[in-house]
Amino acid sequence: MIGLEEVAKLARVSPATASRALHRPELVALRTRERVEQAALELGYRPNVLARSLRTRGSRTLGLIVTDILNPFHATLAKGVQDAAEAQGYTVLMFNSDEQPDKERRALETLQGHLPQGLIVVPTSQTGDNLRIVPGLPVVELDRTSGLPDAHSVMVDNVSGAREAVAHLTGLGHRRIGMIVGRQDVSTARERLQGYREALAAAGLPYLESLVLPGNHREADGRLASMQLLSQRERPTALFVGNNEMTVGAVLAARDLGLELPRDLSIVGFDDSRWAQTMSPALTVVAQPTYELGMVACQWLLSVIQGNPWPENVRLPTVLIHRSSTAPPQPTRSPAQAASP
Amino acid sequence: MIGLEEVAKLARVSPATASRALHRPELVALRTRERVEQAALELGYRPNVLARSLRTRGSRTLGLIVTDILNPFHATLAKGVQDAAEAQGYTVLMFNSDEQPDKERRALETLQGHLPQGLIVVPTSQTGDNLRIVPGLPVVELDRTSGLPDAHSVMVDNVSGAREAVAHLTGLGHRRIGMIVGRQDVSTARERLQGYREALAAAGLPYLESLVLPGNHREADGRLASMQLLSQRERPTALFVGNNEMTVGAVLAARDLGLELPRDLSIVGFDDSRWAQTMSPALTVVAQPTYELGMVACQWLLSVIQGNPWPENVRLPTVLIHRSSTAPPQPTRSPAQAASP
DNA sequence: ATGAAAGCGCTAACAT
DNA sequence: ATGTTAGCGCTTTCAT
Numbered sequence: 253m254i255g256l257e258e259v260a261k262l263a264r265v266s267p268a269t270a271s272r273a274l275h276r277p278e279l280v281a282l283r284t285r286e287r288v289e290q291a292a293l294e295l296g297y298r299p300n301v302l303a304r305s306l307r308t309r310g311s312r313t314l315g316l317i318v319t320d321i322l323n324p325f326h327a328t329l330a331k332g333v334q335d336a337a338e339a340q341g342y343t344v345l346m347f348n349s350d351e352q353p354d355k356e357r358r359a360l361e362t363l364q365g366h367l368p369q370g371l372i373v374v375p376t377s378q379t380g381d382n383l384r385i386v387p388g389l390p391v392v393e394l395d396r397t398s399g400l401p402d403a404h405s406v407m408v409d410n411v412s413g414a415r416e417a418v419a420h421l422t423g424l425g426h427r428r429i430g431m432i433v434g435r436q437d438v439s440t441a442r443e444r445l446q447g448y449r450e451a452l453a454a455a456g457l458p459y460l461e462s463l464v465l466p467g468n469h470r471e472a473d474g475r476l477a478s479m480q481l482l483s484q485r486e487r488p489t490a491l492f493v494g495n496n497e498m499t500v501g502a503v504l505a506a507r508d509l510g511l512e513l514p515r516d517l518s519i520v521g522f523d524d525s526r527w528a529q530t531m532s533p534a535l536t537v538v539a540q541p542t543y544e545l546g547m548v549a550c551q552w553l554l555s556v557i558q559g560n561p562w563p564e565n566v567r568l569p570t571v572l573i574h575r576s577s578t579a580p581p582q583p584t585r586s587p588a589q590a591a592s593p
Numbered sequence: 594m595i596g597l598e599e600v601a602k603l604a605r606v607s608p609a610t611a612s613r614a615l616h617r618p619e620l621v622a623l624r625t626r627e628r629v630e631q632a633a634l635e636l637g638y639r640p641n642v643l644a645r646s647l648r649t650r651g652s653r654t655l656g657l658i659v660t661d662i663l664n665p666f667h668a669t670l671a672k673g674v675q676d677a678a679e680a681q682g683y684t685v686l687m688f689n690s691d692e693q694p695d696k697e698r699r700a701l702e703t704l705q706g707h708l709p710q711g712l713i714v715v716p717t718s719q720t721g722d723n724l725r726i727v728p729g730l731p732v733v734e735l736d737r738t739s740g741l742p743d744a745h746s747v748m749v750d751n752v753s754g755a756r757e758a759v760a761h762l763t764g765l766g767h768r769r770i771g772m773i774v775g776r777q778d779v780s781t782a783r784e785r786l787q788g789y790r791e792a793l794a795a796a797g798l799p800y801l802e803s804l805v806l807p808g809n810h811r812e813a814d815g816r817l818a819s820m821q822l823l824s825q826r827e828r829p830t831a832l833f834v835g836n837n838e839m840t841v842g843a844v845l846a847a848r849d850l851g852l853e854l855p856r857d858l859s860i861v862g863f864d865d866s867r868w869a870q871t872m873s874p875a876l877t878v879v880a881q882p883t884y885e886l887g888m889v890a891c892q893w894l895l896s897v898i899q900g901n902p903w904p905e906n907v908r909l910p911t912v913l914i915h916r917s918s919t920a921p922p923q924p925t926r927s928p929a930q931a932a933s934p
Numbered sequence: 935a936t937g938a939a940a941g942c943g944c945t946a947a948c949a950t
Numbered sequence: 951a952t953g954t955t956a957g958c959g960c961t962t963t964c965a966t
Contacts, residue, residue, distance in 0.1 A: 253708075255959060266937045271961055281935055296726075301706035302643045302652065303959035306942045311643065321675075327668050334662075334689060343703055346687050348675060362684055365642035385637075471867075500871060507873075526812075527868050530841060532848075596943060607953045612945055622951060644943035647958050 254295045262291040274299070301343075305367055314553065315363040315371040316346045317356060325496055325523055325542055326374065329394060332546025333372055340554055342369075351469070353378030360385040370553045372546075377437040392553045395545065396439045406549040406566045410440050413538040413570030414447025414492070415454075417520045420536070420572060421490045422455035425580045426518060430463040430481045430488035432474055432498050441469075444494050444522060463488055467498045474498025478505035482517070489517065489581035496523035503531065514579035524573060533576035541568050595636045603632040615640070642684075646708055655894065656704040656712040657687045658697060659735075666837055666864055666883055667715065670735060673887025674713055681895055683710075692810075694719030701726040711894045713887075718778045733894045736886065737780045747890040747907045751781050754879040754911030755788025755833070756795075758861045761877070761913060762831045763796035765921045767859060771804040771822045771829035773815050773839050782810075785835050785863060804829055808839045815842025823850055823858070830858065830922035837864035844872065855920035865914060874917035882909050 260270035265284055273280045273288035280288075291297075305311035316333050318326040330346060337344045345366060347359035353376045360382055363371070370390040373379060375398040383391060383400070393405040421429050431448050434441030449459050465481050467473030474493060478501060481488060491506075493499040499521030503513070511517045513533050521528060524539035545568060556562055601611035606625055614621045614629035621629075632638075646652035657674050659667040671687060678685045686707055688700035694717045701723055704712070711731040714720060716739040724732060724741070734746040762770050772789050775782030790800050806822050808814030815834060819842060822829060832847075834840040840862030844854070852858045854874050862869060865880035889907060897903055 253959090256961095257959080267959090268938080268961075269936055272936085275961095279935075284935080298702060298705050300647075300708065300959050302647045302708055303942090304961075306641075306643045306647055306944090307959080307961045309942075321672055322665065322668055324663065324665065324668075327663050327665075331662055331689065338699075343686065343707070345684065348672065358679075361639060364639050366684070367641065367643055500867065504871060526841065527871070530845060530868070531871075532873065594943090597945095598943080608943090609945075609954080610952055613952085617945095620951075625951080641943050644958090645945075647942090647960090648944045648946080650958070 253300070254297045255300070256297070258295055259288060259291045259297050262295065263287040309367065310369055311367045312341060313343050313345060313366055313368045314550070315360075315366075315368040315373075316344050317349050317359050317363075317371070317373045318346070319349050319351045319374045319376060321346075321348045323497065324525055325540075328542040329374070329546035329549075332543040332548075333394075333550040334546075336547045336550035336554070342554065349374075349376055351376055353382060357382045357385065369557050372549050372553060375439075377435075390553060390556050392549045394549045399439065404552075404562050404565060406545060406552060407440070407568070408540045408545065408570050409567045410443035410570075411447040411450065413522065413540075413572075414444040415451045416447075416570070416572045417522070417536075417538045418448050418451030418492050419454065420574070420578065421492065421518060421520065422451060422457065424490075424518065424578060426488075426490040427457060427581075428463065428486065428488040429457075429490045429492060430465070432465055432467050432477045432481070432491065432493045432502060434467060434469050434494045434498070436466070438469070441494055448492055467494070467501070469495055469497055471497045471501040471504075474501025475505045476501070478502040479508070482506065482509055482511065490578070491517060491519045493519065493521045496521060496525055496528070499523075499535070499537075500527065503535070513577045515582065518578040518581070520572075520578060528575075531577075536575045536578040537573050539571045539573050541570075544568060594641070595638045596641070597638070599636055600629065600632045600638050603636065604628040650708065651710055652708045653682060654684050654686060654707055654709045655891070656701075656707075656709040656714075657685050658690050658700050658704075658712070658714045659687070660690050660692045660715045660717060662687075662689045664838065665866055666881075669883040670715070670887035673884040673889075674735075674891040675887075677888045677891035677895070683895065690715075690717055692717055694723060698723045698726065711898050713890050713894060718776075731894060731897050733890045735890045740780065745893075745903050745906060747886060747893060748781070748909070749881045749886065749911050750908045751784035751911075752788040752791065754863065754881075754913075755785040755835075756792045757788075757911070757913045758863070758877075758879045759789050759792030759833050760795065761915070761919065762833065762859060762861060763792060763798065765831075765859065765919060767829075767831040767922050768798060769804065769827065769829040770798075770831045770833060771806070773806055773808050773818045773822070773832065773834045773843060775808060775810050775835045775839070777807070779810070782835055789833055808835070808842070810836055810838055812838045812842040812845075815839025816846045817842070819843040819846035820849070823847065823852065831919070832858060832860045834860065834862045837862060837866055837869075840864075840876070840878075841868065844876070854918045856923065859919040859922070861913075861919060869916075872918075877916045877919040878914050880912045880914050882911075885909060 256267050260267040270288050273285045334344050349356035356376050372392045374395050379398040380400050397405040433445045465477035467477045493502045521537045524537045528535035528537050597608050601608040611629050614626045675685050690697035697717050713733045715736050720739040721741050738746040774786045806818035808818045834843045862878045865878045869876035869878050
């Protein structure tokens with residue numbers, strides 16, 4: 253490997269000067285600087301960031317922990333983070349917690365050894381505890397919040413997004429609206445449920461526990477919960493589903509039950525995706541600015557690392573995209589359609 | 594930060610002994626070792642991997658460059674790599690080339706400073722050149738090959754996968770089979786085209802250039818190419834599409850043209866996905882062992898890093914999954930159906 | 935404006 | 951079996 257010493261020798265200066273020439277140009281005479289730059293170029297010099305980090309205790313490295321890299325939503329978040337980091341010359345160490353607090357802990361332990369300068373994390377239920385592994389590290393929580401009182405977070409406005417989605421359904425005339433909701437120890441799930449309740453209240457509809465089924469954010473859970481919900485004697489005419497994966501499950505459940513969208517059932521999902529766009533019928537969804545979410549979180553973190561104060565927590569807006577999976581409920585329903593299996 | 598020195602002090606040994614106790618246990622008396630371990634635990638000691646790497650010139654770090662992290666195929670590859678690396682205590686630095694040789698080059702430059710011990714790369718067209726940035730680094734090419742004569746690669750058997758797909762179509766009785774093929778500077782595209790030709794030949798069908806349209810691996814290209822292909826006077830009765838993204842485009846094009854699958858058109862895609870599974874009709878595809886691909890590549894690289902010789906290049910098998918988008922061609926076709934727009 | 939020297943935290947000779 | 955010493959490549963005082 254080409255080291256600074258070789259460069260210095262070729263440029264006939266000391267290693268110290270060579271170092272300064274390359275990243276403190278103002279401290280060095282123009283002519284010497286040019287010589288050093290020339291030498292570096294000639295030798296193909298690449299600074300050893302490990303040595304630099306060790307010395308400066310600043311690694312130009314950020315940690316990123318997402319809960320499921322296979323979920324396109326998270327992949328998009330990650331891309332936003334990476335692009336923002338790269339633009340400022342930072343390297344991202346990405347880990348995957350798979351929603352498991354234990355894997356998150358291990359990721360943090362590994363990460364710590366790399367002396368990251370900041371962390372962006374999509375929290376699990378134990379993030380509050382786990383973060384004690386990296387005391388003093390600037391942390392931005394992404395998409396959800398761990399609930400730590402001094403947490404800094406970049407999220408979408410889940411309450412309003414959910415409210416808008418459900419208001420759309422009530423506006424169409426639906427009065428029995430089911431919800432498949434995520435785990436209540438995840439902040440997004442709590443907030444989306446709240447939006448659902450608010451929209452019902454605004455429409456003068458009662459909140460019925462029997463219409464709200466929990467799922468564990470995965471397709472299979474969404475499918476199971478939807479099956480149950482749609483097999484009730486008096487099944488809902490519309491469904492609001494709390495995340496992208498479970499929405500897939502809901503659509504499949506409807507299909508299994510022979511329900512045609514939107515004639516027999518309206519569905520609104522949370523989070524847009526190509527899948528939602530290309531399904532037939534195309535899905536009405538609450539779209540999130542996913543890429544921006546990641547990018548903003550990263551820019552925000554970098555700004556703090558560079559010494560600026562923490563800004564206020566950020567809430568990006570969602571947009572309801574009206575496609576073809578929602579329609580007014582059937583004016584009349586034959587008993588056959590309400591049959592239980 | 595807690596350093597080895599603090600641990601050593603608490604355990605009343607020298608830093609050197611503390612270091613040995615923690616990762617060369619056999620060189621240290623059992624009792625001292627226990628004292629050191631205890632001390633490390635008590636203080637929450639985490640080794641500074643930067644310092645370690647600097648000293649040992651071995652960073653326990655691998656580079657991974659994929660061409661599109663938003664493509665679920667690549668996300669799955671990445672997960673396979675990460676899981677395999679983590680299992681052996683290696684950290685993965687992941688980058689995204691977006692199919693741009695230039696971004697690939699920058700990724701390699703950044704990576705080099707981190708002293709990676711190996712690299713896994715999904716090559717772009719310039720990877721051969723770019724790899725000169727990291728001379729001597731063990732490299733595994735994943736999914737595709739750069740064409741370098743001494744490249745080591747982990748791929749699927751594209752020729753046979755494509756051949757099987759097209760043979761399936763000829764077996765159903767199709768005689769006009771179109772193909773949407775990727776860029777010919779990407780090895781997978783070349784190989785899949787070859788499989789297509791072989792299957793046609795085996796069925797005694799001529800290879801018609803007019804039935805083979807190129808696309809740039811993206812949905813939009815697939816859609817455009819399919820539109821053209823399906824608007825021909827005598828349009829194909831079946832389509833073989835060279836990758837997952839373009840298959841989406843092909844399905845949308847068919848939909849736009851009012852063609853019903855599989856009655857008016859059979860489609861086989863390359864690479865399975867949830868989208869392919871949940872589309873209606875569910876898509877017949879050539880499935881790849883994507884996760885295994887990433888995992889094998891990583892295990893392979895690690896084995897080489899640990900001093901073993903390079904194994905033979907690996908070709909994992911594909912599996913044709915027969916779903917509902919393929920059927921025998923219509924026995925008769927009314928002129929109306931073959932109309933051009 | 936430049937150089938000499940020290941040291942980031944760790945590990946590997948080399949001693950004992 | 952353990953301690954002493956040196957040095958990985960870089961940056962940063964402190965001199966000059």
